[in-house]
Amino acid sequence: MSIPLPGFEDVGPRRGSDGPGSGHGHRLKASAGPEGRVRRELAPGAVHVPGWLSPAEQRELVTACRGWARGPVPIRHTRLPRGGVMSVQTVCIGWHWQPYAYRRTADDVNGARVAEFPDWMVALGRRALVDAYQDTAAGDAYTPDTALINFYDGEAKLGMHQDKEERSSAPVVSLSIGDTCVFRFGNTETRTKPYTDIELVSGDLFVFGGPSRFVYHGVPKVYPGSGDPATGMSAGRLNITMRVTGLS
Template identity: 60%
Template sequence: MTDELFPRERGEVAPGAVHVPGWLGIDRQRELLAACREWARPPAGLRTVHLPGGGTMTARQVCLGRHWYPYGYARTVVDGDGAPVKPMPGWLAELGRAAVRDAYGEAVAGADAGDSSAFDIALVNYYDADARMGMHRDSDEKSGAPVVSLSIGDACVFRFGNTETRSRPYTDVELRSGDLMVFGGPSRLAYHGVPRIHAGTAPSELGLTGRLNITLRVSGLD
């Protein structure tokens, strides 16, 4: 927000993990929200993820480029309607490259993220007021390129931990609508999660109840 009394500053949460508040303007957030609503439509639309142990994720998900399921990737929704996964748009891959460039700077972005086309996967998670995400690592990819995370809607507590354990030490960061998180390098495989959603905090201009998180990844699978 540009009218905050004390504007939030960008910062390094951990080595290689950068938080950039307000990276997306409200118009770009609206565009992404409209795109997410289209992606959420069946076939290969928004689904509940069932875990191998019998539980379910409280955040619902839709995938682009490749379909993520616990714990791998496929070209079809193997744990849902079986439809081919929706394609990863080139403009979204380019947004991922811009995010890495802005978070790290030109030199590091070129070394770590490569071509914008390298971003070939997007996971879109929708959180209602009661949804959570347990501590986990994004470790099903074969690439060490940074992960890009975009937030739209309700604010949340984003818990960013270490690479060894799901427990402490970790740092809690408030992510608001429009915020960017990029984590790579020594923090690429850090455990992270969302223990709390601040319901009702989404910008009124969006007309959104809940939180959307768009996570962009490089699969390295082909």
């Protein structure tokens, strides 16, 4: 497990990608079409848009996340109630996620209030929803107020789980930057099959809401060295998930 590094610099030696594993369940390889904007609906309410973020937007997000990773609440490996420690490193904005609740202050880290959720992130989340669902009204009604920003080094994984601490059933908007990962998209009843594995590449957008809002999902693998340093990420994968907490 790596030491949390503010700014995601040099988290480990860059290795060549070992390519997609065989895994279990169905796999869809990500392939961008014209302008990288081919929508793929995996299930009702679950939409993958490859290449949604431009290279410039990716660099801007990396710069912003690098700043948030330094504080006021620094990026860290979250400790779970039963004593386990997550392999991904996480920093939050808007609200602090502490298993399994949201708070304004990071009582499990340093007691500081987390950074505010900026208006430009709200606008980005709304644009994401419009493009994913092709529904302007849905985008206009979307007001995310928190984001969990997860950093994966080459060894980090995220087990199958549901995002269910929110009091709102509004969609989750997920953005990927850096190394490619296998994203496992399951069902609402169990952590096991049926599920679908897809590859999320730098710049990809994934939205899940409606009937798919509480689907089990996880990241069983990251391909080290598969990202482009031009994004501002020298190594590793950055995942930004915007949510609506439903809290006042």
